[in-house]
Amino acid sequence: MSLTFFLLLYCFWCGSSADDGGFTSLVGIGEPNERTTLMGGFIKASHPPKVIRDEFFVQELDHFNPNDNRKWLQRYQTNNEYYAIGGPVFLLIGGEEQISNLWMTTGAVAEYAKIFNAMIFQLEHRYYGKSYPTENLNTTNLVYLKIQQVLADVEAFIIGKSQNELHDAKWVLFGGSYPGSLAAWARITYPNLVHAAVSSSSVIKTRIDNIDYYKVADKALSDYNPQCVSNIRQATMVINDLLNTENGTKYVETVFKYSSPINLKNDVRQFFHQLALPISQIIQYNKDNRYFPSREEQSPVTITQLCDVMLKKSLGNPFDRYVALHEKLRQINRRKSSFYSYQRSLKDNSEISWNKGLVKSGDRQWFYQLCTEIGNFVTSNDEDHLFGNTIPIDFFIDLCSDIFGESFNLSELEKAVNKTTMLYHGLKNSTSRVIYLHGSIDPWSGLGLKEPKSDDSVSIFIEGVSHCADLYTSRSSDPPQLLKARQKVTFYLNKWLREI
Ligand SMILES: *[C@@H]1O[C@H](CO)[C@@H](O)[C@H](O)[C@H]1NC(C)=O
Numbered sequence: 001m002s003l004t005f006f007l008l009l010y011c012f013w014c015g016s017s018a019d020d021g022g023f024t025s026l027v028g029i030g031e032p033n034e035r036t037t038l039m040g041g042f043i044k045a046s047h048p049p050k051v052i053r054d055e056f057f058v059q060e061l062d063h064f065n066p067n068d069n070r071k072w073l074q075r076y077q078t079n080n081e082y083y084a085i086g087g088p089v090f091l092l093i094g095g096e097e098q099i100s101n102l103w104m105t106t107g108a109v110a111e112y113a114k115i116f117n118a119m120i121f122q123l124e125h126r127y128y129g130k131s132y133p134t135e136n137l138n139t140t141n142l143v144y145l146k147i148q149q150v151l152a153d154v155e156a157f158i159i160g161k162s163q164n165e166l167h168d169a170k171w172v173l174f175g176g177s178y179p180g181s182l183a184a185w186a187r188i189t190y191p192n193l194v195h196a197a198v199s200s201s202s203v204i205k206t207r208i209d210n211i212d213y214y215k216v217a218d219k220a221l222s223d224y225n226p227q228c229v230s231n232i233r234q235a236t237m238v239i240n241d242l243l244n245t246e247n248g249t250k251y252v253e254t255v256f257k258y259s260s261p262i263n264l265k266n267d268v269r270q271f272f273h274q275l276a277l278p279i280s281q282i283i284q285y286n287k288d289n290r291y292f293p294s295r296e297e298q299s300p301v302t303i304t305q306l307c308d309v310m311l312k313k314s315l316g317n318p319f320d321r322y323v324a325l326h327e328k329l330r331q332i333n334r335r336k337s338s339f340y341s342y343q344r345s346l347k348d349n350s351e352i353s354w355n356k357g358l359v360k361s362g363d364r365q366w367f368y369q370l371c372t373e374i375g376n377f378v379t380s381n382d383e384d385h386l387f388g389n390t391i392p393i394d395f396f397i398d399l400c401s402d403i404f405g406e407s408f409n410l411s412e413l414e415k416a417v418n419k420t421t422m423l424y425h426g427l428k429n430s431t432s433r434v435i436y437l438h439g440s441i442d443p444w445s446g447l448g449l450k451e452p453k454s455d456d457s458v459s460i461f462i463e464g465v466s467h468c469a470d471l472y473t474s475r476s477s478d479p480p481q482l483l484k485a486r487q488k489v490t491f492y493l494n495k496w497l498r499e500i
Pocket residue numbers: 134135136138139140141
């Protein structure tokens with residue numbers, strides 16, 4: 001999951017997807033691995049697999065303006081195969097990507113649904129996938145892409161679906177990464193409709209500049225081998241020095257197979273950002289049971305393999321090893337070049353038609369959310385940070401203004417992020433019945449809520465696993481602490497579902 005918050009993380013990563021094959025599924029939580037399920041977790045996919053169809057729910061465009069009656073169709077999916085009358089409803093909240101019907105039959109939510117005889121719904125997030133609230137995504141139309149509106153969609157959906165046999169059912173919300181935050185926020189905002197929430201790898205604290213991300217990433221690598229981190233940092237410094245001269249720049253462009261010249265300040269920052277992305281991605285999704293149907297060889301790249309390249313003396317000095325690492329990642333990802341200019345990413349992010357480029361993948365929308373309400377831009381802005389002082393906050397603020405317009409500036413974002421913090425991130429003491437789960441090597445865990453303020457909420461910290469590990473399909477190879485976390489979720493759901 002997204003990414004979560006990822007978010008922006010994958011923005012530029014996806015940027016060249018239009019050219020060479022697509023990285024869309026690396027945004028957010030992707031899909032659970034259906035095949036390992038068949039080999040033995042505690043649930044098997046149905047045989048024959050249940051057919052999950054897209055359905056559409058009529059939604060308001062603006063929930064807060066009674067004079068605006070415009071409507072749109074929000075995609076959702078249903079699986080009633082585990083449901084028994086009187087059972088609860090489990091709603092998986094969609095995030096910054098299209099929803100995948102695999103989540104309806106495999107993955108942890110389906111596993112819990114089987115235990116509790118729950119009805120399962122999955123609701124796609126407005127502006128992503130096939131859920132188009134507006135004609136296009138220009139900045140006038142994007143104003144309805146707001147957390148408050150998203151939560152109100154969830155409210156309307158619950159009310160709409162609570163007719164007939166579900167009218168007494170208790171609703172439990174699930175989500176991973178950003179949707180994990182939405183699940184917790186929906187529980188605070190609509191306590192009478194949302195009975196409980198399971199909030200996996202959610203980011204609850206919000207700030208503009210997320211320096212914690214690379215701190216946790218740094219630690220994840222150091223725990224394997226501290227030399228791995230110092231070699232990455234050393235390679236980064238060498239590149240930084242090389243980029244100070246014309247010859248050096250040419251050399252860097254050649255060895256990293258950069259397709260356009262690195263000449264402007266933001267090209268340099270973007271270059272460093274793009275060097276950091278695949279590394280962050282490996283850490284964030286380390287051994288997490290995800291599965292990429294079209295790129296099987298990509299799934300198993302782990303911290304171990306990453307660091308082994310950075311530690312391999314036969315490859316040369318740390319700079320040479322870093323070059324070799326990126327070469328290897330390009331091969332695995334079947335790309336000729338992983339880089340493109342700042343101008344190019346502006347152009348790709350400025351598309352406003354549905355179903356094109358970075359709108360189709362959700363990147364433009366997600367970046368808009370970051371620039372207007374969420375912030376949490378992943379920076380490395382100090383000599384001590386994993387990537388040194390190469391990815392400052394200004395880089396992201398420039399992107400916001402250059403893509404969406406001059407009024408998307410730092411002071412506006414500060415105001416907006418402060419408002420988000422005030423509305424949601426404090427999470428009141430009364431926010432009961434929320435389970436927060438975090439993996440110790442998940443770089444997003446730094447902004448998660450590890451000490452719930454309410455006695456009747458719990459936080460589960462899982463050693464050694466990464467982003468949203470608990471949401472993917474369970475398997476016999478799961479570490480015992482992950483199994484234990486899953487059992488705890490079952491325990492609390494069981495307890496809370498008995499409560500009125
Ligand atoms: C955005 O698109 C709408 C049509 O959906 C149009 O009416 C509006 O003028 C456009 N706004 C801008 C700023 O281009």
